[in-house]
Amino acid sequence: MILPLSKYQHLVTLGSKVENTTVRFHVFPDIDSCLEDNPELFSGLLKEVQPKIKVFQSMQYIESKDYKHLQKSIDATPLGRNATPMFLLLYAHMIAGKSIDFGAISESSAIKLCEFAATYGKLLFNLNFLNSQMNRDFITASNVLKASFLQRSIKEFYILQKWLLDWAKYLLKEKTFTTVGMPHFKQGDIVRVDFGWRIGQEMGGIHYAIVIESNNNPKSVMILLTPISSYDLGYKIHPTNVDLGKCVGDKYSFAVLNQTGSYSKMRILDHRIYGRIQTELLKEILKKIHKKFGMGLIC
Numbered sequence: 001m002i003l004p005l006s007k008y009q010h011l012v013t014l015g016s017k018v019e020n021t022t023v024r025f026h027v028f029p030d031i032d033s034c035l036e037d038n039p040e041l042f043s044g045l046l047k048e049v050q051p052k053i054k055v056f057q058s059m060q061y062i063e064s065k066d067y068k069h070l071q072k073s074i075d076a077t078p079l080g081r082n083a084t085p086m087f088l089l090l091y092a093h094m095i096a097g098k099s100i101d102f103g104a105i106s107e108s109s110a111i112k113l114c115e116f117a118a119t120y121g122k123l124l125f126n127l128n129f130l131n132s133q134m135n136r137d138f139i140t141a142s143n144v145l146k147a148s149f150l151q152r153s154i155k156e157f158y159i160l161q162k163w164l165l166d167w168a169k170y171l172l173k174e175k176t177f178t179t180v181g182m183p184h185f186k187q188g189d190i191v192r193v194d195f196g197w198r199i200g201q202e203m204g205g206i207h208y209a210i211v212i213e214s215n216n217n218p219k220s221v222m223i224l225l226t227p228i229s230s231y232d233l234g235y236k237i238h239p240t241n242v243d244l245g246k247c248v249g250d251k252y253s254f255a256v257l258n259q260t261g262s263y264s265k266m267r268i269l270d271h272r273i274y275g276r277i278q279t280e281l282l283k284e285i286l287k288k289i290h291k292k293f294g295m296g297l298i299c
Contacts, residue, residue, distance in 0.1 A: 022099040022100070022101050023098045023100055023101065024100075024103070025089075025090060025093065025100045025101065025102055026101075026102070026103045026105075027082075027089075027090075028079065028083075028086070028105065028113065029104070029105070031079075031105055031109045031113060032106050032109050034077075034078045035108075035109050035112065037078075038077075038078070041077060041078075041079075042112050042113075042116040045070070045074065046116065046119060048070070048073060049062060049070050049123070052066040053123070056130060057130075059126040059129070059130065060122065060123065060126060061123055061127045061130055062123050062127065067124065067127060071084050074087075087117045087121060088117075088120075088121055090113065090114065090117040090121075091120065091121025091122070091125075092121070094118060094121075095121075145164075159197065160197055163197040163204075164197075166194065167196060170264075174266065177221060177265075177266050179218060179219055179220070179221060179265055181271065182218070182265060182268070182271045183271065183272070183273055184216075184218045185223060186211060186216070187212065187213060187215075187216075188210065188211065188276045188277045188279075189210070189211040189275075189276055190208050190210060190211075190228070190247065190248050190273065190275045190276060190277065191208070191209055191211065191268050191272070191273060191274065192206065192207075192209075192268070192272065192274060193206070193207060193209045193225060193227070193263065193269065194206050194267050194269055195207060195227065195263075195267065196267075202259070203227050203229070203256055207228055208227075208247075208248050208274060209225040209227045209228055210225065210255060210285065211223060211224070211225060212224040212226050212285075212286070212289065221264055221266070222263065222264060222265065223263060223265055223268075224262050224263075225260070225261065225263050226255050226256065226259065226260040226285065226289070227255075227256045227259045228244065228247070228248070228254070228255055228256070229253065229254060229256050230251040230252060230253050231251075231252050231253070231254060233252065240257055240258065240288065240292065241254045241255055241256055241258075241288075242254060242255040242257065242281060242284050242285050244277065244281060247275065247278075248274050248275050255285050257288055257292060258292070
């Protein structure tokens with residue numbers, strides 16, 4: 001039987017002018033018997049993929065890993081491993097606006113084929129389009145980043161270059177990151193943290209920091225910290241900060257209270273505790289933080 005375009009044009013998002021041509025598509029000669037044995041063949045596949053469909057820029061798509069999973073599900077059906085490219089070929093005929101000669105295949109089976117091919121083909125087309133767009137946008141972002149790098153001093157360039165590599169490693173690690181093996185950090189503990197490259201007056205680089213939370217959950221990947229900065233004798237510490245003296249190592253340090261924030265434990269280096277802040281200094285820090293931010297922190 002010949003299935004005209006009007007049967008499935010509403011399924012195709014890529015509108016095209018209808019051509020007065022017919023193409024032969026005799027790829028699934030046993031589809032009638034397959035659907036007779038398993039009437040839910042296509043609806044089952046669509047039901048499997050439906051929860052994974054996402055929308056970006058008004059386009060429906062599924063992630064590459066979900067698309068590969070769908071391919072494996074199709075391969076496992078009686079349709080066989082050659083079904084995937086055939087669905088894409090059918091979709092190509094559909095968006096070209098052609099009538100399709102399915103031979104001896106029944107009309108109901110042909111329509112189900114077209115319905116599934118329309119969904120499957122559209123998801124792949126949109127996925128490929130978005131991946132291509134991502135590549136273009138990444139190149140644009142990389143060029144802007146390069147221009148920003150080259151405006152820096154040589155020292156700043158290599159600090160930025162190191163942080164960019166470290167940041168990329170963090171991105172690769174974040175989905176598998178676990179706090180297993182890390183100490184149970186307590187309020188007042190001193191840790192060493194990679195704050196990375198930050199902008200303006202934000203504090204960046206590797207610094208010691210004070211754990212501020214009164215009861216941090218060991219399983220939590222986040223922790224509230226106040227960075228520590230060193231100073232030379234004679235430096236006047238702002239009254240909103242707290243002089244720590246030689247709290248760690250041989251350098252004089254102070255707590256930079258306006259940089260207090262929540263940070264990922266991935267940033268904590270060596271998984272070590274380097275010491276503790278004295279009780280009176282900790283009380284002063286918490287009092288000033290409470291005054292500055294209104295945070296109810298208990299020592």
